[in-house]
Amino acid sequence: MAAASQGPLPKGLVAVGAVLLCIGSYWGLAQAPGEIFMGDVQRIMYVHVPTAWNAMLALTFAFVCAVFFLFTNSWKWDNRLEAAMEMGVVLSLLLCTQGAIWAKPTWGVWWDWDPRLTTTAVMVFAFGGILALRAFVDDPMKRAVWSAVACIVAFADVPIVYFSVKWWNSLHQAQSTPATVSKAFHWPLRINAFGILFLWAGLVALRTRVAALRLRSEIAPPLPAPSARGTDARASGSAW
Amino acid sequence: MSGVIAGGWEYVIAAYAATAVVLGGYAASVFLRWRTERNRAATESGGGRTT
Numbered sequence: 495m496a497a498a499s500q501g502p503l504p505k506g507l508v509a510v511g512a513v514l515l516c517i518g519s520y521w522g523l524a525q526a527p528g529e530i531f532m533g534d535v536q537r538i539m540y541v542h543v544p545t546a547w548n549a550m551l552a553l554t555f556a557f558v559c560a561v562f563f564l565f566t567n568s569w570k571w572d573n574r575l576e577a578a579m580e581m582g583v584v585l586s587l588l589l590c591t592q593g594a595i596w597a598k599p600t601w602g603v604w605w606d607w608d609p610r611l612t613t614t615a616v617m618v619f620a621f622g623g624i625l626a627l628r629a630f631v632d633d634p635m636k637r638a639v640w641s642a643v644a645c646i647v648a649f650a651d652v653p654i655v656y657f658s659v660k661w662w663n664s665l666h667q668a669q670s671t672p673a674t675v676s677k678a679f680h681w682p683l684r685i686n687a688f689g690i691l692f693l694w695a696g697l698v699a700l701r702t703r704v705a706a707l708r709l710r711s712e713i714a715p716p717l718p719a720p721s722a723r724g725t726d727a728r729a730s731g732s733a734w
Numbered sequence: 735m736s737g738v739i740a741g742g743w744e745y746v747i748a749a750y751a752a753t754a755v756v757l758g759g760y761a762a763s764v765f766l767r768w769r770t771e772r773n774r775a776a777t778e779s780g781g782g783r784t785t
Binding site: 531 | 737752767
């Protein structure tokens with residue numbers, strides 16, 4: 495199994511991502527100017543917006559893995575799907591937390607059933623539900639096919655989350671793009687975006703190896719009886 | 735009421751702290767699971783515990 499092989503790449507990506515996040519956060523907290531209306535509270539944008547971009551990117555990667563799994567039936571795509579969905583759910587939960595913290599001083603409430611927030615909540619519960627239910631399916635092949643199909647269905651919500659602020663005139667502001675954000679805010683935003691990107695790429699690669707090793711022990715043939723162990727056990731181990 | 739938000743650093747600190755805790759905690763959990771699975775795989779294949 496190539497996915498279970500060792501290598502320094504995931505740890506390197508995580509380290510680069512962590513360093514970039516530290517630089518971007520320092521820049522956003524200490525160097526970038528405050529926004530004219532929101533003042534210092536706007537500094538939450540430097541972590542909230544990159545988290546949003548990367549949550550949707552991770553879930554898009556999960557969707558790609560689901561499609562590839564259904565076409566190839568290769569376990570590596572199921573392992574990647576599991577890893578990417580978990581990362582996407584973690585980032586989406588973080589996104590909701592940061593959003594609630596930003597909403598309180600700016601909107602006056604922690605949460606509002608605004609279209610952007612509601613569709614994001616649906617996204618979290620849909621992908622979180624798939625991850626939770628994966629644990630209840632014992633047959634690896636059934637679990638993989640079922641999760642891939644469910645992931646493709648759940649992914650329909652991701653573009654709705656993205657376009658919700660364009661389709662409905664809601665409380666949540668429109669997407670932050672280079673055209674809508676002042677140039678003074680660009681660098682911390684971009685550095686943190688790449689920081690989280692490298693971080694989740696490394697973590698998904700490592701989490702994929704965890705999934706591959708678990709699958710390997712799950713579908714490995716049972717060890718022979720103690721009296722028959724020896725050359726047989728080594729032979730069965732070498733099949734991997 | 736000027737329409738400008740004054741202060742609010744406690745919210746900024748809370749958001750950055752939540753980011754550090756969630757991303758750091760998840761990264762730690764992935765590394766721990768990776769180490770556990772790797773050691774288990776090494777034990778099952780007869781190679782003993784690896785560090």
